[in-house]
Amino acid sequence: MKRFIHHSELARDRRFIRAENILATILGSLPDDADAVAEAFERLDPLVAESVKGTAAEPLYEEFGCAFGIVATNEPLDPGSPAVETRLKLRMHGIFVGEMQALEGAGRSLWDFPDAPWEFKMNMARQCWDEARHVQIYEKLLEHCGGYVGMFPESTFLFEACCHEDPALRVAGVNRGLEGLACDVFRDMIKFAEKTGDEKMKQAVDYVLADELTHVRFGSDWVREFTKDDPERYKRAQDYRREVDKQFSFGGARSDREDAVIPIARADRKEAGFTDEELEELSQISSGGPSRKTLAQAAAILIERHKARRAGNQQAAE
Amino acid sequence: MSDAPSGAQQPGERTTFEPYSAFDIPADLRELHGRWDVEATARRVRNFRYAEEWMMMIMGGWLATVPELPVKTGLGKVIWESAQAADILGRRLPELRCGRKSVDSSESPNDAFAAVIRDVAAPEQAALTIEKLTGMFDVLKPHLVEVYEWTMRETDQIADAPTIELLDEIVRKTRRHIAWAKEVLDRLCDTDAKRDRRVKRKKQVLQMLREAGGVTGEQDVASD
Numbered sequence: 001m002k003r004f005i006h007h008s009e010l011a012r013d014r015r016f017i018r019a020e021n022i023l024a025t026i027l028g029s030l031p032d033d034a035d036a037v038a039e040a041f042e043r044l045d046p047l048v049a050e051s052v053k054g055t056a057a058e059p060l061y062e063e064f065g066c067a068f069g070i071v072a073t074n075e076p077l078d079p080g081s082p083a084v085e086t087r088l089k090l091r092m093h094g095i096f097v098g099e100m101q102a103l104e105g106a107g108r109s110l111w112d113f114p115d116a117p118w119e120f121k122m123n124m125a126r127q128c129w130d131e132a133r134h135v136q137i138y139e140k141l142l143e144h145c146g147g148y149v150g151m152f153p154e155s156t157f158l159f160e161a162c163c164h165e166d167p168a169l170r171v172a173g174v175n176r177g178l179e180g181l182a183c184d185v186f187r188d189m190i191k192f193a194e195k196t197g198d199e200k201m202k203q204a205v206d207y208v209l210a211d212e213l214t215h216v217r218f219g220s221d222w223v224r225e226f227t228k229d230d231p232e233r234y235k236r237a238q239d240y241r242r243e244v245d246k247q248f249s250f251g252g253a254r255s256d257r258e259d260a261v262i263p264i265a266r267a268d269r270k271e272a273g274f275t276d277e278e279l280e281e282l283s284q285i286s287s288g289g290p291s292r293k294t295l296a297q298a299a300a301i302l303i304e305r306h307k308a309r310r311a312g313n314q315q316a317a318e
Numbered sequence: 319m320s321d322a323p324s325g326a327q328q329p330g331e332r333t334t335f336e337p338y339s340a341f342d343i344p345a346d347l348r349e350l351h352g353r354w355d356v357e358a359t360a361r362r363v364r365n366f367r368y369a370e371e372w373m374m375m376i377m378g379g380w381l382a383t384v385p386e387l388p389v390k391t392g393l394g395k396v397i398w399e400s401a402q403a404a405d406i407l408g409r410r411l412p413e414l415r416c417g418r419k420s421v422d423s424s425e426s427p428n429d430a431f432a433a434v435i436r437d438v439a440a441p442e443q444a445a446l447t448i449e450k451l452t453g454m455f456d457v458l459k460p461h462l463v464e465v466y467e468w469t470m471r472e473t474d475q476i477a478d479a480p481t482i483e484l485l486d487e488i489v490r491k492t493r494r495h496i497a498w499a500k501e502v503l504d505r506l507c508d509t510d511a512k513r514d515r516r517v518k519r520k521k522q523v524l525q526m527l528r529e530a531g532g533v534t535g536e537q538d539v540a541s542d
Contacts, residue, residue: 132394
């Protein structure tokens with residue numbers, strides 16, 4: 001068995017449909033400009049159309065065109081919103097596949113670094129069991145919300161973004177970047193469950209969040225251990241974590257901004273070992289990107305173009 | 319007259335209790351002397367740890383290349399319990415005069431057993447779940463259960479009781495792993511062609527294991 005696999009090699013059963021990773025990461029690279037956002041998404045339209053085929057996202061694409069990604073995911077989970085059910089299923093499915101990639105990432109850390117210290121292997125082995133349980137939990141929560149496995153395309157950008165070949169950078173990416181993002185998302189899910197009185201979801205996610213804090217602590221400890229007496233490597237690990245944090249902020253959707261869809265869970269992150277300095281830095285890194293207002297404008301432009309195209313196609317067909 | 323309460327033992331007196339009075343039913347039938355001395359047991363524990371550590375790492379690598387979701391999630395727990403097995407084996411080593419730093423020592427008995435481990439790890443493609451699980455759960459883990467149980471029977475029952483206790487715990491969990499994988503493999507092998515793949519793979523790994531002398535390099539390996 002070789003070491004260090006490409007994200008495209010992640011094995012899935014026939015229920016899963018793979019999406020291009022750029023669809024998940026593009027927002028982080030766009031300016032706060034509705035036309036620029038619309039142009040960028042317009043270019044990705046063929047990829048979106050291809051990736052949604054045969055999934056529950058296909059009707060959304062039919063209705064909104066490639067803007068559905070903006071419409072569906074870049075609004076908070078508001079129990080009163082008419083689209084909340086779709087948003088919830090999208091969120092749950094995204095978390096479910098994210099947990100699966102976290103499981104695979106932890107497992108590969110065992111195989112990719114055979115000479116790592118024993119305590120590191122113990123931590124990663126424990127993380128494998130935890131992530132496996134998280135996959136099982138989110139599969140059940142997805143069904144609890146009326147969804148099912150494979151209903152939306154899967155992007156493997158989480159695995160791609162954080163599975164580095166240097167163990168110090170791997171744990172910086174997986175255990176601090178990815179698991180830190182999980183802390184933010186899960187705190188938001190708990191708040192949603194509290195608002196809707198969903199005790200089942202609240203309790204299950206609360207347990208998962210407790211595990212994630214432990215995984216972030218693993219990351220904090222091992223970045224320190226792997227880079228001790230090597231300031232250059234420590235700097236590389238921190239730079240890498242910043243890069244991952246930038247990607248995982250989805251253009252400000254996860255940030256400290258007032259219009260953030262997922263706020264940074266500062267209290268949870270502090271308990272997990274993030275310093276005030278790191279949290280300030282994360283706040284700055286994640287705040288860039290188009291505002292929610294800009295995204296709504298871009299979505300309106302895209303929907304209008306999509307409908308015009310549809311009408312044109314229909315006329316031509318007649 | 320003494321200040322001691324009535325019935326208390328006086329200097330120079332024997333105790334009033336009969337020897338072993340409270341403990342001779344049932345009698346302790348265990349006998350001293352086992353098959354291995356301290357050094358040999360330490361070597362065997364390092365051999366066991368080598369197998370458990372590598373099984374844990376191999377299954378970690380497979381998580382990404384196994385497409386069946388219940389297999390991915392099921393392996394997660396097996397990985398953790400294999401890591402715990404390696405950990406408690408390692409913690410026995412300093413107690414067997416191997417030094418405090420020996421807790422993470424693993425040792426293959428010979429090159430042939432290291433080759434067995436490499437062969438068990440070899441199936442990589444997504445289509446090879448049957449080959450992956452068969453090598454691990456139809457051959458290697460059952461062999462370990464057999465050797466661990468034999469060790470528990472043959473080692474000094476009193477002097478080496480800590481080894482017996484930890485192996486007992488490992489065997490209990492490993493039997494669960496084998497039962498889980500049997501159910502998975504029985505489901506996966508739903509055609510004659512797939513059942514043949516399982517049989518062929520089992521034969522192949524078993525043959526290598528036999529040639530290596532098993533996990534300790536000195537063990538007869540059962541043919542099935």
